[in-house]
Amino acid sequence: LIAPFHPPRRSRSPLPATLRRASRIVAKSASLLPGPRISNPASQRRGTAAGMAAAVAACSTARAGLGLKTCLHGLVASPRLLAPLTAARRLSEAAGVGRAGARVSMALRSGIVGLPNVGKSTLFNALVENGKAQAANFPFCTIEPNVGVVAVPDPRLGVLSGLTGSQRTLPATVEFVDIAGLVKGASQGEGLGNKFLSHIREVDSVVQVVRCFEDNDIVHVSGAVDPTTDIDVINLELALSDLSQIEKRMERLGKSRSKDPQARSREEAEAAALARISEALLAGRAARSVELSEEEAPLVAQLCLLTAKPIIYAANVAETDLADPSSNPHVSAVRQLASSEGAECVVVSAQVEAELCELGAEDRAGYLEELGVAEGGLAGLVQATYRLLGLRTYFTSGEKETRAWTIRAGMTAPQAAGVIHTDFERGFIRAETISYDDFVASGSYAAAKEKGLLRAEGKEYTVQEGDVMLFRFNV
Missing domain, CATH: 3.10.20.30 (Beta-grasp domain)
Structure with a gap:
């Protein structure tokens, strides 16, 4: 339940009235906010807390010149009532919105996806060490996405801390979201597809876990280990979902009768960009492969297309393949596919990482030595994700603390x-x-x-x- 928000009857500032107006638009317009609707007339009139939150984000974006209606259209990407705030914030960031005194949030998320039983939750648990996601040998054991904040390994922190005599050290972080397994037909609602696809739509990048190990005790959803086929299944479902989003948006653009020359120009630019993306998707290429102009990028960003998100393929191998992953033909196939897409491939053993989490520092070193590797694959995965999100690190260092701060490039x-x-x-x-x-x-x-x-x-x-x-x- 969302408690109604009651703004004061009288206000010396014109801003609350603007927010109330935007909140009413969010609450009343089914065309601008599909999904769960606000049925309480009083809530529609006065505005709810969620509506006000979305209005704040939308109004902030509107100040950049995109227009309030355009900003509110960006809310269609999310199926849940509270998600409009996230969608509007993402639209604002994509448009480069910023003003003096506005703090820029660096809480970017990477979603861990893949078919059931490929090791997603095991990897997530290892990433956050004390993750609460269930890791079980059956599909759909993860129903709601689990979120974990993971430190980015950086040896420079220790060096700086030693030079300045800092009392504590604070690393940069990345948020990972464990999203339940997708299956063939997810874009048509198979399994729990629509719900899972909506979770992917809300993250900033994707880590697709691919099974590259043989184990008769762990069932494969299709009966055989074939990583390239698994990747094709996932990517096809994401592409079909994007095509559906684009089709709906193109229909709305076709019905638009905007009289404002600037608005009409933006709509024409968006339609042209979406047409090129649709053509790429039908040809088997992802939306991220399509080059967009500075004008087109923020217009397309409001749709939160799944295949537009940058991706890393995590090849999940058995412990025996860690020392020489190239000897595993499944890994070679994933690397070749990733290279063809301009994506990155990271080799990791989710099971080994899970076992390392239960060991002390000395035992970890001994275990890794037995496996013939200097370190596990998690550090490389986290660092690759950090780079993939377009993030950079700068440091502050003094007697009190040494800290890594996350910024956009x-x-x-x-x-x-x-x-x-x-x-x-x-x-x-x-x-x-x-x-x-x-x-x-x-x-x-x-x-x-x-x-x-x-x-x-x-x-x-x-x-x-x-x-x-x-x-x-x-x-």
């Missing part, structure tokens, strides 16, 4: 400062910056300053991977 110094606190961006003066390598070579801030390696960067500076930064601001 291309962010300026004030925007990076805003990830720490809104005041840092609003009152930004300069960023005292040094590269990680130069800082380690110098040994301290003082030594780096004496050598002239500590730079004073202004508002136009684009933060680089591994920068060590100290922000100066005044509010």
